[in-house]
Amino acid sequence: MKKILIIGAVGQIGSELTLKMRELYGNQNVIASTRKTEPSQKIKESGPFEFFDVMDRKKLEAVCDKYKVDHIVNMAAILSAVGEKDPMFAWDVNMNGLINILETAREKKIKQILMPSSIAVFGPGTPRVNTPQDTVLKPTTMYGVTKVAGELLCDYYVRKYGVDIRGLRYPGIISHETLPGGGTTDYAVAIYYEAIQHGKYTCFVRESTKLPMMYMPDCLKATIDLFEADFSKLKHHSDFNVAGMSFTVGEMATEIRKHMPDFKIDYQPDFRQAIADSWPESIDDTAAREEWGWKPAYTLASMTVDMLTELKKKLK
Numbered sequence: 314m315k316k317i318l319i320i321g322a323v324g325q326i327g328s329e330l331t332l333k334m335r336e337l338y339g340n341q342n343v344i345a346s347t348r349k350t351e352p353s354q355k356i357k358e359s360g361p362f363e364f365f366d367v368m369d370r371k372k373l374e375a376v377c378d379k380y381k382v383d384h385i386v387n388m389a390a391i392l393s394a395v396g397e398k399d400p401m402f403a404w405d406v407n408m409n410g411l412i413n414i415l416e417t418a419r420e421k422k423i424k425q426i427l428m429p430s431s432i433a434v435f436g437p438g439t440p441r442v443n444t445p446q447d448t449v450l451k452p453t454t455m456y457g458v459t460k461v462a463g464e465l466l467c468d469y470y471v472r473k474y475g476v477d478i479r480g481l482r483y484p485g486i487i488s489h490e491t492l493p494g495g496g497t498t499d500y501a502v503a504i505y506y507e508a509i510q511h512g513k514y515t516c517f518v519r520e521s522t523k524l525p526m527m528y529m530p531d532c533l534k535a536t537i538d539l540f541e542a543d544f545s546k547l548k549h550h551s552d553f554n555v556a557g558m559s560f561t562v563g564e565m566a567t568e569i570r571k572h573m574p575d576f577k578i579d580y581q582p583d584f585r586q587a588i589a590d591s592w593p594e595s596i597d598d599t600a601a602r603e604e605w606g607w608k609p610a611y612t613l614a615s616m617t618v619d620m621l622t623e624l625k626k627k628l629k
Contacts, residue, residue: 314342318382320367320414321389323347325491326429326483326532328356330388333533335360344380348389367410374417383424386540387414393433393456393588395495400455407459411466419474427540428480430464430552432525433457433497437591444593446554446600453591467551477544480551484525484596486532487616489623497588500562501526504578505620508569509628513577518586520563520578523594527557528611528619535607542605549600556596557609558616568617 315338322331322345332355335343340360345352348366356362361380365372367389376382389410396403411428418426435444436451450461460482467478485498492506493499500516501524507514527535535555566578601607611619 315384316382317384318344319386320346323350323352325493327388328491331356370413386427392496393454396456403455411463415470418476425477428467430460430480430482432482432484432592434461435593441594443595443597445597464552471550479539481539481553481555484527488529489620497585508576509624516562516580517583518589519582520580521561522589523561525559525596528616531557531609531611547604553601554596554598555601556598558613559595560613568613572621
């Protein structure tokens with residue numbers, strides 16, 4: 314049975330991925346960890362939990378030894394908006410933390426590393442519509458720079474040391490369970506919360522801003538499908554494009570009004586607009602579909618119904 318260490322297990326994706334993996338692989342076989350944020354009761358009570366900083370390699374190695382870890386999922390990252398406020402902290406966590414994981418994996422012969430990337434690897438020189446799998450990567454944020462460097466470093470370890478590493482470029486992730494952690498696509502979650510709680514929302518990007526998004530159930534499915542894929546069949550490794558849906562903020566608002574006719578939205582773009590403008594509008598994920606059978610299930614309409622239904626239960 315796999316022994317899986319999830320680093321960054323209390324973030325937006327990590328918190329739900331931890332519970333899903335415990336369901337699939339057994340509670341005691343999935344070790345959750347974080348640097349300092351207190352985990353939810355569900356995570357704390359359902360299986361092993363450790364506090365440690367990914368930049369502390371000795372502690373990382375000790376945890377791997379303690380639980381006989383043979384798979385690592387690294388969800389620890391400083392995201393785009395937060396990273397622009399403290400670029401050196403983003404570099405330290407995103408790059409030095411990754412190097413600690415890769416070196417630990419190499420020395421301890423960890424069977425597999427799953428290291429997610431992001432659409433933040435793209436930049437103004439990248440085709441914005443149906444962005445190709447293999448294309449220009451010149452990001453304008455420190456988060457994007459670390460993700461490009463991370464993809465290249467992971468691929469180096471695959472070639473040089475034969476480490477099984479795989480990763481996927483997440484688009485914006487939308488969830489009703491856990492709030493996002495300082496990314497440029499956070500508006501796509503906040504809009505639903507604000508609609509339910511206040512009936513209105515002030516958005517920090519323009520109405521016409523269009524970005525690739527994915528609903529959390531699809532995000533979890535994509536992550537686990539790649540985690541379980543046959544490594545010998547993968548032509549790519551650390552950089553799979555994955556797409557769910559693409560829509561503008563205005564289209565989101567229109568969809569919400571189908572269920573909440575009085576919902577109001579206004580727009581006050583801030584520094585995150587420039588980041589959003591440097592990212593793709595839509596993604597070509599043919600490689601993921603062909604190499605490991607990726608296929609999303611949700612549309613904007615079906616996601617909106619589910620988000621509003623679940624948030625009404627949670628917030629009212």
